Amino acid sequence: MKKAFVTGATGFLGASIVRELLKDGYQVKVLARAGSNRKNLDGLPVEICEGDLCHLASLEKGLQGCDLLFHAAADYRLWTRNPASMYEINVEGTRNILAAALGQGISRVVYTSSVGTLGNPGNGVPGNETTPVSLADMVGHYKKSKFLAERAAESFLGKGLPLVIVNPSTPVGPHDVKPTPTGKIIVDFLNRKMPAYLDTGLNIIDVEDCARGHILAARHGRIGQKYILGNENLTLRQIFAILEQTAGVPAPRVRLPYMPILLAAYVNEAIARISGKEPLIPLAGVQMARKFMFFDSSKAVRELGLPQRPAQEALSRAVAWFRSEGYAK
Numbered sequence: 001m002k003k004a005f006v007t008g009a010t011g012f013l014g015a016s017i018v019r020e021l022l023k024d025g026y027q028v029k030v031l032a033r034a035g036s037n038r039k040n041l042d043g044l045p046v047e048i049c050e051g052d053l054c055h056l057a058s059l060e061k062g063l064q065g066c067d068l069l070f071h072a073a074a075d076y077r078l079w080t081r082n083p084a085s086m087y088e089i090n091v092e093g094t095r096n097i098l099a100a101a102l103g104q105g106i107s108r109v110v111y112t113s114s115v116g117t118l119g120n121p122g123n124g125v126p127g128n129e130t131t132p133v134s135l136a137d138m139v140g141h142y143k144k145s146k147f148l149a150e151r152a153a154e155s156f157l158g159k160g161l162p163l164v165i166v167n168p169s170t171p172v173g174p175h176d177v178k179p180t181p182t183g184k185i186i187v188d189f190l191n192r193k194m195p196a197y198l199d200t201g202l203n204i205i206d207v208e209d210c211a212r213g214h215i216l217a218a219r220h221g222r223i224g225q226k227y228i229l230g231n232e233n234l235t236l237r238q239i240f241a242i243l244e245q246t247a248g249v250p251a252p253r254v255r256l257p258y259m260p261i262l263l264a265a266y267v268n269e270a271i272a273r274i275s276g277k278e279p280l281i282p283l284a285g286v287q288m289a290r291k292f293m294f295f296d297s298s299k300a301v302r303e304l305g306l307p308q309r310p311a312q313e314a315l316s317r318a319v320a321w322f323r324s325e326g327y328a329k
Contacts, residue, residue, distance in 0.1 A: 003027040005066040008073030012176045015040035016211035017070050040175050053093025059100040069101045072112040078181055078282035083141040090145035098156045108218050109163045113150045115295050116143040122291030129226040140284025157224050164221035169230030172314050173207035174321035186318055189243050190328035196254040197236050201292035205231040206314035209307040216304040230297035232311040246316045262286050
């Protein structure tokens with residue numbers, strides 16, 4: 001029986017990867033920081049290895065006896081008062097875990113990047129794995145750190161690491177405990193805190209399909225290749241229309257102009273730097289919304305067999321979970 005090591009397993013996507021691995025009969029070992037919220041692992045038959053991406057020795061110990069590595073851990077926030085810590089986790093942490101995997105002779109590594117690191121025309125034309133992109137195109141510290149982390153991961157290919165990169169789009173579904181920025185949009189919608197919307201768009205994929213895509217990448221992905229793990233391209237208005245139909249909550253009808261919201265985001269950012277509290281309107285989020293984040297996942301469907309559950313079903317499952325867990329009043 002193969003044994004897999006998963007980082008980020010206490011988080012939304014990482015916990016789904018763990019569940020999919022267990023369904024397939026894998027033994028699973030997970031990395032968890034001391035004192036971390038492990039609610040997503042409750043009741044799961046996994047071996048927990050306490051450690052930290054910033055401490056190489058704990059990673060080397062955790063990887064002992066494992067065949068596969070799924071590196072899904074990341075500091076995913078649209079705002080942070082201390083950007084250096086985000087780069088340390090996302091960039092240096094990636095270097096550390098991949099160096100440990102190389103030293104342990106892991107047979108296959110799947111690195112979880114993001115569609116945010118890929119080129120994107122932004123005008124509604126979907127980007128793909130080969131759309132031109134540079135660091136200058138990255139908006140905010142999260143995207144910049146993930147872009148640099150992906151470059152760091154690619155550097156290990158020349159050292160012989162059997163690495164496949166996956167670029168998830170926007171996973172939605174159950175067990176978004178934090179919740180993620182996208183999950184927060186759904187929660188705010190359910191709690192009627194979304195009176196208007198911006199003209200933007202996202203690529204939506206069910207979180208279980210996205211997790212399954214990781215396992216398929218380990219089995220069928222070509223070493224050194226990238227695969228977009230996505231599904232349906234939807235405008236924010238279309239997403240809210242689906243949520244209205246699913247949840248019985250009226251969708252916002254007012255479309256906000258971009259520039260006043262951008263100005264408000266700059267003001268919120270300045271206040272946040274002084275107060276240390278997360279801004280109500282994250283600047284990076286507004287700047288990202290200027291582009292339609294549409295992507296083409298046909299390569300992953302063709303080469304990996306990536307499942308494509310309808311976005312309506314994925315959003316419905318997310319609504320049901322948030323309500324059952326008390327996130328929605």
